[in-house]
Amino acid sequence: MNRLIKKANVLVEALPYIRTFRGKTVVIKYGGHAMTEPALKDRFAQNVVLLKYVGLNPVIVHGGGPQIDTMLDRLGIEPKFRHGVRVTDEATMEIVEMVLAGKINMEIVDLISRHGGQAVGLSGKDGGLILSRPLTAKAWAKSLDKDLDDGDENGDFGLVGEVQSIDPSLILKLQQDLYIPVVAPIGTDREGNTYNINADLVAGAMAAALRAEKLVILTDVKGIRDAKGRHLSTVSRKDVQRMIKKGTISEGMLPKVHACLTALDGGVGKAHIIDGRVPHATLLEIFTRKGIGTEITS
Numbered sequence: 001m002n003r004l005i006k007k008a009n010v011l012v013e014a015l016p017y018i019r020t021f022r023g024k025t026v027v028i029k030y031g032g033h034a035m036t037e038p039a040l041k042d043r044f045a046q047n048v049v050l051l052k053y054v055g056l057n058p059v060i061v062h063g064g065g066p067q068i069d070t071m072l073d074r075l076g077i078e079p080k081f082r083h084g085v086r087v088t089d090e091a092t093m094e095i096v097e098m099v100l101a102g103k104i105n106m107e108i109v110d111l112i113s114r115h116g117g118q119a120v121g122l123s124g125k126d127g128g129l130i131l132s133r134p135l136t137a138k139a140w141a142k143s144l145d146k147d148l149d150d151g152d153e154n155g156d157f158g159l160v161g162e163v164q165s166i167d168p169s170l171i172l173k174l175q176q177d178l179y180i181p182v183v184a185p186i187g188t189d190r191e192g193n194t195y196n197i198n199a200d201l202v203a204g205a206m207a208a209a210l211r212a213e214k215l216v217i218l219t220d221v222k223g224i225r226d227a228k229g230r231h232l233s234t235v236s237r238k239d240v241q242r243m244i245k246k247g248t249i250s251e252g253m254l255p256k257v258h259a260c261l262t263a264l265d266g267g268v269g270k271a272h273i274i275d276g277r278v279p280h281a282t283l284l285e286i287f288t289r290k291g292i293g294t295e296i297t298s
Contacts, residue, residue, distance in 0.1 A: 013287070013288060013289070014287035014288070017286060017287045017288075018054045018055065018287065021055075021056050021213055021214075021286070022054070022055035022056065023055060023056075023057070024056060024057065024212070024213035024214075025056075025057040025058075025059060025175070025207075025210050025211070025212040025213060026051065026056050026057065026058050026059070026212060026213060026214045026215075026216060026286065027058075027059045027061060027203055027206050027207040027210065027212045027214070027215050027216070027263075027268075028048070028058055028059070028060050028061070028203075028216045028217075028218065028282060029061050029062075029063070029199060029200055029202075029203035029215070029216070029217040029218060029256075029259070030044065030060050030061070030062040030063070030108070030218055030276075031062065031063035031199060031200075031217075031218055031219060031276070032218055032219045032220040032276045032277070033220050033276060033277050034218050034276030034277065034281070035062065035063070035064070035066075035067075035104070035276075036066060036067075037277075039279075040276065040277065040279070041107075041111060042111065043279050043280055044111075044218075044276070044282070045108070045111035045112045045114070045115050045117070046115050046280075047280055047281075047282040047283050048060065048112055048117060048180060048282070049112060049115040049116055049117035049180075050283065051282070051283075051286070052117055052178075052180055053116075056286075057175045058180055059171060059175075059180070059181050059183065059206065059210065059212070060108060060119075060180065060181065060182045060183065061183045061185060061199055061202050061203040061206055062100075062104060062105070062108060062182065062183070062184065062185075062199060063185065063199035063200075064099055064100045064104045064184075064199075065086070067099050067103065067104055068086070068095065068096055068099050068100070071095050071098070071099050072092070072095060075095065077091065077092065077095070079092075082137070082157060083137060083140055083141065084251075084252075085135070085140055085157050085160055085198075086157075086160065086196065087156075087157055087158050087160070088157065088158040088159040088160050088195075088196045089158050089159070090159065092158070092159075093158075093159045093194060093195075093196060096186070096196045097123070097186055097194060097196075100123070100184040100185065100186060100196075101121075101123040101125075101184040101186055104184070105121040105122075105123070105182055105184045106121055108121070108182045109121045109182050112180055112182070117180050118178060118179050118180060119179065119180040119181075119182050120174055120179045120180070120181055120182065121182045121184070122170070122181055122182065122183050122184065123183070123184040123186040124183065124184070124185065124186050124187035124188065124197070124202070125186060125187070125188050125194065126170060127167070127169065127170035128167050128170075129166065129167060129168075129170055129171070129183070129187075130163060130166055130185075130186070130187035130188070130197070130202065131163075131164045131165045131166070131167070131187060131188070131189065131190070132161035132162060132163060132164055132187030132188060132189055132195040132197055133161060133162060133164045133189055133195075134157070134159075134160070134161060134162075134189075134195070135157050135160045135161055135162045135195075135197075136157075137156075137157070139162060140157070159193070159194065159195050159196060160195060160196050160197070161187050161189070161195025161196065161197045162197065162198075162201065163187065163197060163201060163202060163205040164187075164189075165209075166205050166206055166208075166209035167209075168206075168209045168210050171183075171206075171210060172210070183202070183206065185197045185198065185199040185202040187202075198255055200217060200255045200256045200258075200259040201255060201258070201259050201262070203215060203217065203259055203263075204258070204259030204260060204261075204262035204263045204271075205259075205262055205263075205266075207262075207263040207266065207268045207271075208262055208263050208265065208266020208267065208268060209266070211266070211267050211268070212263070212268050212269075213268070213269045213270075214268065214269060214270055214271070214272060214286065215259070215260060215263040215268050215270075215271040215272065216271075216272045216274060216282060216285060216286070217256050217259065217260070217271070217272065217273045217274070218274060218275075218276030218281065218282070219256060219273060219274070219275065219276060220275065220276065220277060221253075221273075221275060222274075222275045222292070222293060222294075223273045223274060223275070223293040223294030224240070224243070224249060224253065224257070224273060224294040224296075225248075226243075226248060227243075227246070227248045231294070232294050233290065233291065233293075233294060233295065234294070234295045234296075234297065235294060235295075235296055235297075236296070236297050236298075237261060237264055237296065237297070237298050240257055240260070240261065240296060241261075244257065253273075256273055257273075257296075259271075260273065260296045261296075264296065264297075264298045269298075270295055270296065270297055270298075271295075271296040272285050272291070272293050272294065272295050272296070273293050273294045273296070274291070274292055274293030274294075275292065275293060278292055281293070
């Protein structure tokens with residue numbers, strides 16, 4: 001009986017959040033171990049379907065770096081990186097598109113469907129969703145708050161892009177028809193060239209374009225930590241900017257934080273960075289008072 005009462009208490013705790021967020025859009029960047037471990041993949045799909053059934057409008061933007069590396073290895077192609085960015089020539093771009101827009105995207109759609117949801121897989125090429133332009137080393141260094149060596153500003157990443165603009169019309173239409181959009185981070189420019197784009201940055205720009213209530217980024221750490229290594233449950237935009245300048249936030253966390261700031265600048269209510277290795281992490285962050293990750297407020 002006590003276990004049943006505890007379950008009822010959990011539902012009651014979630015009620016005000018369900019009421020507040022009903023009809024609102026939540027953009028979820030899906031990445032890290034949550035994308036590779038079968039049990040976590042299954043639970044993530046369950047969570048997304050539950051969000052839809054209780055009245056929220058989830059939009060999924062996914063990555064796929066490890067899966068791309070696996071495919072490149074099978075084909076005997078050695079991956080190349082500059083400043084942490086995958087250098088993408090035409091052959092690599094074909095593989096990136098095949099893995100992201102094909103294998104991974106379809107797998108996520110299938111998992112959501114198995115749990116009773118209706119999902120539609122997209123890439124940024126569909127319906128002019130993501131207009132992109134080439135990413136320069138200078139622009140990437142700026143996003144990481146780094147200085148480049150002399151003569152390195154014009155380094156080429158190949159077919160790696162950044163978001164120029166997002167046309168949310170197709171996403172909004174799918175939401176009206178009660179579908180869950182699942183977006184691969186691939187865009188095109190006005191000449192029809194295809195670009196591989198960092199999924200964190202696509203998620204941030206997508207949340208801003210949709211005026212989402214929340215951006216939730218799944219990763220493999222608990223969230224943001226202070227200079228002493230203590231987990232921070234809530235930080236403001238100004239706190240984050242100070243931590244970036246001091247170097248407290250660095251390396252792989254920077255693109256995620258910049259995605260959050262882009263979302264907040266675009267009118268998103270709150271952004272969250274959470275540990276996707278925790279079962280039901282998305283539900284715990286959205287429907288409980290304390291949450292499990294770091295909440296960034298404007």
